Amino acid sequence: MSTTKTNATLHFDESGFTGNNLLHPQQKTFCYASVECAHEEAKDLVEHIIAKYKIQNGEIKGGKLVKGLKGRRAIDEILTHMKGRYKVSVSDKKYALAGKFFEYIFEPALSEVNSIFYNINFHRFIANMLHVEFSVRGAMAEELFEDFESLMRTGNFDGLKKLFSSTKEEGISPVLESICDFAIYNKESVIEELDGYAGEGAGKWVLDLTNTALFSLLAQWGQEYDSLTAFCDKSKPLSEDQTIFDVMINREDKKFSMLGGERSPITFNLSEPINLVDSKDVHGVQLADAVAAAFVYACDPENQDEYAIKWRGLIEESVIFGSVFHDYDYLDLKKLEVQRNAVLLQELVDRSKKGVSLTRNIREFLQVTDINLIANPIGATVN
Template identity: 50%
Template structure:
């Protein structure tokens, strides 16, 4: 028997991950059925006299009465919730690795993922953005603009706006590497330019939904996904349609962590309006609560929600991990790898030939002579 999972989001800004007031994106899911969801929504809307008889999370979090309603939702479905939440600026930093670095060594990308180079780039850029701003902020804005208009002809001078007096050495290395490898980046962007995937390339919805479904698939053999209408999802159904009727359970071990990557859908994703779907209303309230908590709210409701959400908001979430930069070995290794990639790009030699041995040599040298990062 198929398990229905309802999905909805909060904080959607599409390709605009630098939105000045919407810093977080949450995609929430809840396992329930139509009858249970309707009964709960009807009871809560009557109890709290919620206008329109519909749960709208963005409105509920603004008022004490609405937050009490969300508390009842979270308590009722605790243990049947999965949430993916992303810090948008950190997600954008991760996209910089995905579209600036990875195209340059795509044939051996698993080698770099294995040492956490993608995490290093994302975390160090995010910290540059938050701590110093100068250079990093311009780099982020220019990258986002590039991804919105991938046809620009001047990739040879990409990130020139980040060449300011206050820039860090890391920003300089990334900027110069991108300029020297602009042909690889151009080829990657051209592959996106004509399709709907490129139109929503920075949006976080598809990845969040896929990750949530994969994790639900470890608990239920067959899933029926019901989502609120979403342009990014409706434009890109291929990877979800490929899971219809799939019974193979596969996992990925990239980066040293084990993650499910398949699931079994009973049919194509179903789209419904929140007005017509009580399950989507519940998911909407949960997503709004997650954004409210992660945005730093401090009140009785947020304190109560924080413990529930923390247990159920780690499914594909894209959140800064400062421990990635605090540990001794990994950030040192990846700082050296960045320098090594920059040097190879400067010399005009292959970024892939002998790279496995080069990284092994860097590991060996670090064990004998570690250094302190600034």
């Protein structure tokens, strides 16, 4: 017997939006929040909060409210009232950029059998390694990321300093050198992948996290409701292209992905196209704005007041699978999977240098690698 309910009216807004600039120094976390409630209930709650806490301009703006104690009280009342009726997607922007790096620099050359690489978490190995390099080692990784971000924003390969440069800085780590070598030897695959896409139309927002977060949230809500009606605060990425959402209108089948060993919903049933609205007119969007701001505030380790601590306790029940955070367990060389991925990276670089197929007999290579590593495991650290 189905446990889903009928229709959900959902409201969405974000906190920490910087578009394609995922390296913004003051906005390190992106949160896209969703709240399920009828328009009248949202209107009543917003008007109550505005009157009780004497909020100016007649609109709830979470980013402003979290800056003061009274504002945090107001947000906490919203969270308490709406408990169990909001879901959020949260992303560490640097790690999200590292994930995009794999998607656009590595995957084009591996696309023939990309499921093999995802199923062994090779993408997470590369992304976490890049995050370590960026967070710990500094300049070289930062310039690499800046080049990548510039390339994805503009589609222009000219003027890049490090991404496809054969010149390496002294002291570069062996792993980062291997990642750079892979990019250099597989540049043509990247060019082909980005041709006519990056920097044009929806491609201008290829690094933005809004569409991905919205899709993931809708897919999660779709597990609880037969149909969904969505109201989103207007944004340029959503305005540019809604194709991936339009194909979900009146779609009643439920399909799942098993990418990386996780069963994740990839369909949902929209009752109508996504409604792009002004938050002044749709009160539920203001509630989503407050929820998003709360989780960005909670994810900042510098915030240690009672509300930051309390809201951190909501993360496990509210943050959906698919949120993007680094997990250095994927770099723990005591694990066979991580040792295998370290060996695989070097194998891919070696094949790239020789100009031979990156994917031919790769499954057999991985099987032999596992046997060899069980007999002779490699060291416990990656330098």
